[in-house]
Amino acid sequence: MRPRPYVRCRGCDLVGPAERLDYELSDTGDVDWGQQVTWQCAECGFLDSIASDQVLALDATHTCVDCATHTPCPATAARVECDRCGLIGLGPATTDPEIAGQLRAIEALHEMELRVQQALRDSRGASDGPRPA
16 A cells, blocks of 8 residues: 555645645655655645655544544544545544534635636636637
């Protein structure tokens, strides 16, 4: 399995699995931190380059509600991706009502942003067609 480092997003301050994670593997099969590592937050969409010193320790576990697999994760994770089935669930940090509320708000804003981006793409595509004389 390819490494999936957890970092704190500089855009929304939440910890969770990446929406997008681009990196090269080292000879040992780990992330090659000598190359650029691109990470995109799944919660808010913030795109960033990350370094090894931003990776959080896997100091807690998450139990998947679907397959009951125990996945190592940071205690500060708001979302966790199951190592076995890939289901993304609430992380240990969401036991704090403030973090849980922040997660809901950030995800709602990101969903709205994605809808606006799609509407803009759709309207640009429609304007490229034939126009009446």
